[in-house]
Amino acid sequence: MAPRIVRELLSFWKSLVFLLTPLLLCPLPIYFAYTEYSKMAACAYAVIIMAVYWTTEVLPLAVTALLPIVLFPMLGVQSSKDVCINYLKDNNFLFVGGLLVAVAIERWNLHKRIALRVLLTVGSEPRWLMLGMMSATAFLSMWISNTATTAMMVPIAQAILSELLKEKGMDNPEEKNILTPDEKAGKFENEEDIKLKEIKMEEGDHDFVEDDTTVPEDQVPTLGSSVDKGDKMGKGLLLCICYAANIGGTATLTGTGPNLVITQAVDTLFPDGPGIDFVTWFSFGFPAMLLALLLAWIWLQCMFLDCRCLLGCIKQRGCKGRCKRDRDNAAYKVIRRQYDELGPLSFPEKVVLLHFVLLVLLWFFRDMKFVKLENKRAAGWTYFFVKGYMTDAATGIMVAIFLFFWPSKPPNFMCCRRSRDTRPAKPAPPILDWATVHQKMPWSVVILLGGGFALADGVKFFHRTSPTVMKSCQNEHLNTVYSAEGICVHPYYLMIPATIACSFAFMLPVATPPNAIVFSYGRIKVVDMARCGFMLNLGCILVLTFAINTYGIPLYGLHTFPSWATCAAGAVTQLGPANVTMLPANVTLG
Structure with missing residues (x-):
């Protein structure tokens, strides 16, 4: 009886988590209700509830992101008006602008053309094919969503992989409809003989294969050799896609959601600071992405391919000819056929490519902080506008708006009309329309970002609490920001690696x-x-640690503690001289 009740209760585990989490945590805000920690406890109560809901997914992620609109006003943390404004922050529209351009790229198959062109360039030899897939996937995931990139690349990889394994004789005989030699010879006499031969095959004993078979020995797939190698190759070529998508999204500010969360957190917690823009992030994230991608390529080869040719593809014994990029095999022909089916570069593809390049250039040259002009303003095209008004978000939305206006066909009226064009003179459909955006735009991610921004805004009052509360924050290490301030380390030193590390999730589906x-x-x-x-998780974390401790130091000025942040050691000097000793010897106050 009891096990049945338990099973029935477990079938409703999501409902139990949804209802019990707030009840079990309610002593937290009640206990501190009339103390100086009341707001902190109330905010922590809301944050923990959201963390549990996000982890267990008892509600859709975007729905959980809406909880601050309800919980913060009810708990007295913030008014609803102050909370809701976080869902339409500047960084939300930076993400929206990037997504709109990405939707246009997907609609006109420009991303598929780029991917296939890369694969044609590297060839179809397994290790170079893997490198080509990873390079194309990482590049595309820098600009369009990791999910869309993976969904597009996997079917391409499946088609290529199928032909590659067939040509190398590494696929499953059942998939090729190839009869085994014993089935062709008709040698099975009874069930005992069949079972005995199956056991021998599982153990790798193939001595029972008869000599009178017409199938050449080097073409017979064996479970212990070619089929196993083909299975490993298939796993490696598929895993490289999802890993490259995760890694590639770390290179740009719009590549993945966590990157945008840190920008809003920095703006909220440090309003007097320089902030993080597209160029600032790219300067750190892109080199780290390349290192992580190279590491992943090497590791996947060691795991799933023959890595004897790994260093330089030097022709040596056991490796001769394996590194040649064969352009005549079936896998290469599949890539060529899919690329040829796209036809020549179409007019809408050219338009989207033009707008994409324009957007990247505008982001890069918006505010060149490394070039100072006479009035100490940074060089860049925003020099001709009010300082600080034109942000990366405004730039992205500006380019996206043009896509809703630009026609998807060349003009065919008056002097622009070609002599052979018999079409009636009428406006062509735009490159991007709202129906396409409504279908492809992941609005849930925008809300999810807003929820993260609302949480960051809700806990910012910790920054202005009393010395006693600040000391408590130091001891408990509530988050990376207060940990950094507690030990007088530049906040970027902890915040940026923690953000990028969120994308280094390779272990579980x-x-x-x-x-x-x-x-x-x-x-x-x-x-x-x-x-x-x-x-790979460990390796990428090492790459990240190397990056932040080498070129990250001069890039972000990590050798000094910035004047726009609060060093907790200095903030609590009135509590006693001992607290001042928290300042590290290699850090100076800016």
């Missing part, structure tokens, strides 16, 4: 949408992803 997409195709097992992803 549920960790990121790209992982889930690749896992859903059935070839990958959880143990494969966990075994490969664990070491």
